[in-house]
Amino acid sequence: xxxxxxxxxxxxxxxxxxxxxxxxxxxxxxASPNTHTCPVCLGMPGVLPVLNKKVVEYTLRMAVATHxxxxxxSRFARKNYFYPDLPKGYQISQYELPLAENGFIxxxxxxxxxxxxxxxxxxxxxxGKLSHNPAWSYSMIDFNRTGVPLxxxxxxxxxxxxxxxxxxxxxxxxxxxYLGICDGNMxxxxxxxxxxxSIMPKGSQTLGTRTELKNINSFKNIEKALLFEINRQKETxxxxxxxxxxxxxxxxxxxxxxxxRGKEEAHDYRYFPDPDLLPLVVDNQWINAIKAALPELxxxxxxxxxxxxxxxxxxxxxxxxxxxxADYFENCLKIFPRSKPVSNWITGALLGLLNAEGxxxxxxxxxxxxxxxxxxLIDEGTISGKIAKTVFEEMARSGKSPGEIxxxxxxxxxxxxxxxxxxxxxxxxxxxxxxxxxxQGKSKLLGFFVGRVMQETGGKANPKIVNQVLKxxxxx
Amino acid sequence: xxxxKDKVIHVANLARLELDKASMETFANQIxxxxxxxxxxxxVKTEGVKPTTHAIFLTNAFREDExxxxxNLKKTLSNAPEKExxxxxxxxxIGG
Numbered sequence: 319x320x321x322x323x324x325x326x327x328x329x330x331x332x333x334x335x336x337x338x339x340x341x342x343x344x345x346x347x348x349a350s351p352n353t354h355t356c357p358v359c360l361g362m363p364g365v366l367p368v369l370n371k372k373v374v375e376y377t378l379r380m381a382v383a384t385h386x387x388x389x390x391x392s393r394f395a396r397k398n399y400f401y402p403d404l405p406k407g408y409q410i411s412q413y414e415l416p417l418a419e420n421g422f423i424x425x426x427x428x429x430x431x432x433x434x435x436x437x438x439x440x441x442x443x444x445x446g447k448l449s450h451n452p453a454w455s456y457s458m459i460d461f462n463r464t465g466v467p468l469x470x471x472x473x474x475x476x477x478x479x480x481x482x483x484x485x486x487x488x489x490x491x492x493x494x495x496y497l498g499i500c501d502g503n504m505x506x507x508x509x510x511x512x513x514x515x516s517i518m519p520k521g522s523q524t525l526g527t528r529t530e531l532k533n534i535n536s537f538k539n540i541e542k543a544l545l546f547e548i549n550r551q552k553e554t555x556x557x558x559x560x561x562x563x564x565x566x567x568x569x570x571x572x573x574x575x576x577x578x579r580g581k582e583e584a585h586d587y588r589y590f591p592d593p594d595l596l597p598l599v600v601d602n603q604w605i606n607a608i609k610a611a612l613p614e615l616x617x618x619x620x621x622x623x624x625x626x627x628x629x630x631x632x633x634x635x636x637x638x639x640x641x642x643x644a645d646y647f648e649n650c651l652k653i654f655p656r657s658k659p660v661s662n663w664i665t666g667a668l669l670g671l672l673n674a675e676g677x678x679x680x681x682x683x684x685x686x687x688x689x690x691x692x693x694x695l696i697d698e699g700t701i702s703g704k705i706a707k708t709v710f711e712e713m714a715r716s717g718k719s720p721g722e723i724x725x726x727x728x729x730x731x732x733x734x735x736x737x738x739x740x741x742x743x744x745x746x747x748x749x750x751x752x753x754x755x756x757x758q759g760k761s762k763l764l765g766f767f768v769g770r771v772m773q774e775t776g777g778k779a780n781p782k783i784v785n786q787v788l789k790x791x792x793x794x
Numbered sequence: 795x796x797x798x799k800d801k802v803i804h805v806a807n808l809a810r811l812e813l814d815k816a817s818m819e820t821f822a823n824q825i826x827x828x829x830x831x832x833x834x835x836x837x838v839k840t841e842g843v844k845p846t847t848h849a850i851f852l853t854n855a856f857r858e859d860e861x862x863x864x865x866n867l868k869k870t871l872s873n874a875p876e877k878e879x880x881x882x883x884x885x886x887x888i889g890g
Contacts, residue, residue, distance in 0.1 A: 335859050342862035351880040355870050356863075372859035393847045400810055402884040415847070448887060458881035461870075586808055591847055599853040 321517040321555070323548040324525055325483045326475035329490055330468050331500040332444065332508040333376045338465035339443050340367030340410065340595075345467075347506065351460035359465035361405030367594050369394075373467040374598065376499040377417050377441050378608045380469060383493055383615055384436050386421030388605055394441075394595040397587045402459055403446040411470075413589040416440035417598070423493065424617065425485040429631070434486050435474030444468050469499075475514065475525065480544035484537055487511060488639075492616045496641050504535050511540060516561070517551045526551070527561045531575055533568045543568040547575050619644055627657035636665050642679045646686045653690035654697070663689060667707070671714050684713045692720040704777050705729050733780040735787070738771070741779065742787045745770045756792055764788060795833070797826040 338345055341358035358365045381388055395413035421436035444466040449458045471490065477483045491509055494500040502509045516528035531547055534540045546568075551561050566575040614622070616638050623634035623644075638644045643664070650660045668689065672682060692709060695701045701709060701724055712723045724730055732738060745767060746753055756763045764785070771784050802822045806813050813821065867880060876883040 337857075337859050337861050342857065342860060343864055344861050350867075352870050352882070353867055353880075354864055356865050360865075360870065368855055368857045370859050371856040374856075391847070391853070398808075402882075402887060448884075449881075450887060455886055456876075456883045457885070457887045458878065458883060460881060586804075588808070593849065596850070596855050597847045597853045 320520045321552055322478055322520045322522075323480075323544075323551075324475045324516045324518060324528075325477040325480075325544060326514040327473045327477070327483060327486060328512045328514070329471045329473075329487070330444075330510045330512075331380075331471065331494050331502070333373055333467040333469060333499055334501060335370055335372045335376065335467055337370060339370050339373050339441065339467035340465055343465065347508075349462055351458075351462060354462040355464070359405075360461060361407070367410065367592075369595060369598070370467065373441055374417070374600070375608065376467075376497075377439060377469050378600065378605065379497045379499055379612065380471070380494065381418030381421065381439050382605065382608050382612060383497055384418075384421035384423055384439070384471075386418035386436060386439060388418055388600055389415050390601070391415065391597050391599050392417045393597045394592045395589045396592045397442075397589055399587060401445070402457065403448050403464070405446070405461060405464060409443060409445065410592055410595070411442035411589075412440035414591075417600070423486070423489055425482065425489050426635070427482060427485055432476075432482065434476045434482075437472040437474050439469055439471050442468050442470060475516075480541045480548070483513065483544055484541050487537065487540060489616070492639060496613060496615055498613075504537070507535070510535070513540070513544060513547075515544060515547045515551070517548060517555070527563050529561065529563070529575075530565045531568055532565060532578075535570075539568060539570050542570075542573060543575060546573065550575065613641070623647075627651075627661070629657060629661055633661050633665055636669070637661060640679065646679050646682070649686035650690040650693075653687060654693045656693075656697075659693055659696075660690070663693065663710075667710050671710075683715075683717050684710065685717075688713055688719050695720055695724065699733065699780065700724065700731060701729055702731050702777065702779075702781060704772075704781075705731065708777070729778060731780050732775055732778045733783060735783065738775075738779055738783050738787050741771055741774050742767075742784070742791055745774060746791060753792065764792075767792075795826050795829045797822045797829070801825075 333339075335345060337343060338359055341356050343356050343359055344354045346354070358367055378388065392412060392415045394410050396408040397411045397413070398408045400407055416438045418439040419437065421439070422433050423436065424431050424433050426432070444463050446459050446461040446464040449460070473486065477486055491502040491504075494509070495502045500508060504510070511534055513531040513534065514528045515531060516526040518524060518526045529547060529551070531543050534543050547566065554561050562577075565578045567578050568575050619638040620631070620634045623629050623637060624631055627634075629637070636643075637647045646668075647660060647664055650664070651657060654660060668679075668682065668684060671684070672679060675683075677683075689710075692706055692713070695709075696703055696706050701720075705724075709720050709723050709729060712718070712727070713720060716723070749767070749770070752763050752766060756767075767788050768781065768784055771779055771788070772781070799818050799822055802813070802818050802825065805825075806821075871877045871880075871882065874882045
């Protein structure tokens with residue numbers, strides 16, 4: 319039987335507000351433990367949580383960008399469970415009446431668009447951080463993260479492969495970053511993902527029993543975890559066994575998912591409306607203000623890049639993957655207004671450099687101004703394309719402008735006819751056998767001569783002139 | 795409403811309460827009566843009535859996103875049954 323996998327994702331995105339969702343404590347990452355706390359986030363009796371307006375604004379941005387319906391009157395609920403990272407014994411979340419429902423985003427797989435439904439987006443508070451060490455007989459708690467605002471974005475079970483799930487997540491992450499509401503850092507945990515996975519016979523309408531995967535902290539791991547789990551479920555059915563509704567943890571070291579036993583009971587959260595928090599009313603005026611202030615989003619930007627700069631959808635997709643990279647591209651164009659070479663250098667040399675150094679474009683050692691200046695030098699014939707690569711590497715190392723580097727290292731292209739002629743003559747004199755072979759019809763040897771001339775001139779000779787002089791001399 | 799002993803055990807477990815056998819029977823009985831009493835509300839006709847989400851008729855109490863004073867570490871940890879330098883300490887949660 320051919321099976322089809324069915325995947326739905328729950329994403330938790332930490333919002334980039336200055337303060338927590340229900341109190342005025344700082345959200346800055348990396349502070350010394352338990353210093354960003356107050357009676358509210360420590361869950362002391364008698365305190366009153368008050369909603370951070372910015373959290374609502376940020377959530378509304380996401381809701382509008384994902385075409386959700388905004389709930390006119392939404393409310394907060396208590397999700398009750400005991401765990402040491404949760405000082406109150408309940409998490410303030412939304413259950414019935416979340417802020418946003420019924421939206422969608424479009425993803426692209428091999429050039430085909432697919433629409434993925436968003437079931438709901440709600441606000442909630444993060445829990446504290448527990449540290450365990452096998453050598454200790456106890457666990458330690460830091461409550462700095464307690465009360466940091468999160469939005470949970472729940473998708474419909476619309477994805478049919480690990481590839482689609484990754485494409486959806488990338489698109490979602492790109493969105494929250496464009497909107498400026500979350501930094502999308504999976505490794506640091508500001509963008510986290512749980513996956514619901516099941517399989518069913520291809521063409522079936524009935525969903526199989528699902529498992530929930532947790533603890534996945536990179537795109538690569540998501541793909542691996544999903545592929546493993548889909549395969550595990552297929553094998554389970556193949557062995558005539560039953561798939562159990564359970565939570566499974568991804569173990570990135572051993573590349574497998576493991577059952578988390580004893581979770582079933584804990585799923586009884588006894589949600590009820592939080593009496594400490596008033597209903598949240600969002601009117602059309604507020605929604606319209608959010609809409610008006612929305613930046614250009616990745617899809618729109620990509621379409622504009624294809625239209626305005628005649629780029630391929632693929633290149634436009636790469637260039638608009640982050641707002642910063644798209645800005646970098648457009649800043650280059652302000653100085654050197656030819657989109658094709660700028661796009662090629664960014665998607666090739668620049669991204670290669672940034673990937674190798676593990677840096678975001680905002681920390682690029684080569685500024686947009688300098689890259690554009692380099693392209694100008696090539697275009698004006700001051701340096702050759704080959705030398706430009708050397709100059710680029712030097713720019714990456716030193717951060718200097720290409721003009722400075724070309725001058726310091728004497729890399730200006732040699733376009734002087736007589737200089738090139740002299741080098742060509744000397745090369746031909748030293749290679750009588752190859753010259754003979756060429757004259758007997760081995761015209762492929764031209765490349766060999768060009769190479770030698772380039773070597774002699776340190777790559778600085780203008781290749782057009784070298785070709786021209788060589789042909790003249792060899793065919794005379 | 796008849797509340798079974800299993801239900802009482804389940805609820806007690808969720809609330810981290812330990813019950814002896816005798817009190818289980820008592821609680822099953824009492825909880826059943828409480829639920830019956832609350833169930834009186836089901837006899838009220840509520841068609842067309844908007845669900846109440848809050849006891850006070852107010853909406854939208856906001857805070858601006860501005861940082862204010864934190865408690866200091868000493869105060870934060872002052873009620874902790876167990877602590878170590880900067881942390882609250884609890885019995886081991888996971889790990890071997």
